[in-house]
Amino acid sequence: MREVQTDEITKMVRDLFIDSNCNIGDDLLAAYDKGIETDESPVAKEVFKELKENVRIAREEHSPICQDTGLAVVFVELGQDVHIVGGDFNDAINEGVRQGYADGYLRKSSCDPFTRKNVGDNTPAIIHLEIVQGDKIKIMAVPKGGGAENMSRVHMLTPSQGIEGIKDFIVNRLKESGSNPCPPTIVGVGIGGTFERTAILAKKALLRKVGERNPDPKIAEAEKEVLSRINKLGIGPMGYGGTTSCLDVFFEVEPCHIASLPLAVNVQCHASRHKEATI
């Protein structure tokens, strides 16, 4: 049994949210470069150049890439041989969010659903906890903006609709979303599980890096096919028209009930922010 202080967890969550919001992954920069090179629309190429310049400024000034610094989604893989000491685990994460959003000059977007009054410190974090083997804690911070999240859907298909029904639903969802989710998008897809499980799978899929395929070759093929179909829609960067409407599609698949085929499409903008660290 290894002891981990809650203070360490707080510090790590704080740093992860500041870093993820100000410093985007190199996989995305490479995807913007590919857009400049390959998109058939001159306007699209200009948008990709703006996105690159934006990333450069954000890194240099240590300021957020986007003003929508999101709700604080946190995936935790907690080793079963860890003993957390010094306070409450959930409080430690929320305190990390509080500190990160204050110290990093990040926007606080969490509000009461009815009065719309801002909570003021961007809590509570949306925490997804999984107990795993070992004596480490891995924390993945995903600041999730509202614009793309609003375009996301959970849909319960009938089993007879199968993989073709799944592909059609995803492509139509992105077509209907058009310019709203800040394309070129990244699409997290959950297939299987139950109503709530499939949504978590879709969110978890967004943790992958652009180009990282599902290890199952058949599923990887389906990912590539859906990506290619979305890119034929013509939406383009920011919806101004172009041949790059989506940067990648990630499927996460689990068994489901014999009566069901749950599907979740979690839409992410071109600024797909996520960072992870381990204690």
Next chain:
Amino acid sequence: MSNKIELTTPLSDEDVEKLNIGDKVYLNGTIYTGRDAAHKRLVDLVNEGKELPFDVKGQVIYYVGPAPAKPGKPIGSAGPTTSYRMDAYAPTLMELGMKGMIGKGNRAPEVVEAMKKHKAVYLGATGGAGALIAKSIKKAEIVAYEDLGPEAIRKLEVEDFPVVVINDTRGNDLYVEGAKKYSKE
């Protein structure tokens, strides 16, 4: 498509009527921020017959909730939010003389119609490019609804603020035309 035009606010009918979809426009002067909660309050005031906290005539409203300003900076990252949530309120403000809206994403047919009727335009800023866009905002001052935090109405002084014309005063739509041009379905 793709003319480069400089405009200074407040805007006249003539200023906006010469714009075409796809034109790159650099805005100068004063613009106002407003998003969900502020729009609701503005339109409630109009419905009650009360005066607005600023004169919307000839003005441009930018749909944005900026990140907090770091010390020594006028504003934090400040890219556009998705515009359709303001669709319910936009026609009322155009009736009062608002000439432009800056945001991202599709507008409802009623909003496009109102732009034709009242001579107004919808301008797109690059979503997610908040750090870059903040560079063209030289001054920011809260003029109403401070309690709304990031959603408060701010008066911004902008220099060469970069936008693209999405909907012109003749009902054209860059999103529709752009997708049509590059669709391979």
